[in-house]
Amino acid sequence: MADAIKILFGVSDTEECRKAIPTIIKLFARRSEIELTLLHVIPETIVLAESGIVDYASLEHLKQEESNEILNKFASIFNNEGIICKKILRNGNPIDVVLEIANEFDLLVIGASESSLLLRIFNSHQNSFINSSPIPVLVAK
Template identity: 35%
Template sequence: MLGEYKNILVPVDGSAQSEDSFKKAVAIAKRNNATLHLICIIDTRNAPLSPDYASRVDFGEPTAKLEYAFLDEMVTSAESEGVVIKKILTNGNPMTLIAEAFPKEFNADLIIIGATGKGALTRVFVGSVSNYVVRHAPCDVLVVRT
């Protein structure tokens, strides 16, 4: 490592790979006295565009409660290691949010991401989120394999 990292993004989706990347992110954040930005994005790229149908699809409270419970466990774990951690739960396109929007917003100097996540089938049609992040992020990217 040539320099110190101060703001680290770690996207998680509940997969074993994202749990491994989270653990690695905690260790690196602790070593660097960095702030860890824990990001969970509900992928809405394939959400229906028809207003009639979209009104019946709820990405809100039930999904948010499940994801927040998962994030809260991770926050507690990182804080027990003495790491400053912030959690973000949002909807949108994970590729552009992780690679472009959040690095700018949080002045990220490192993104730690799992090589694969929950979306194996989506990857066939849309492309790998981690691949997109490696190609488009303005900062260092660590891809974690298990």
């Protein structure tokens, strides 16, 4: 058997990511040569506390729980369709983290940005991934 095709899907709690699910299922469900890895990145937190009293540990724990819940929801959907997933949770800048590990994979899947035209042009992770990725990128919508 040939080596498995390793797919990295950057997930977040957004409509764009949820809309990519049917495309991934259609293309890759029930194929034994596929390894799907779900990656969620917790952006670095900047807290401006006027009182000076912030429970950073509690805030980080909450973000960790929310992020694990996102990964588990996506994994459950794919598992129900016969796609077994690995899950990775990292902290940092989403673009940097994805590009840091991209060489370990054969294909990067991201959800298509469907927000306003100005936001897509000036604030799109999608463009950064496409332009900077060392591997092919599938923009699913």
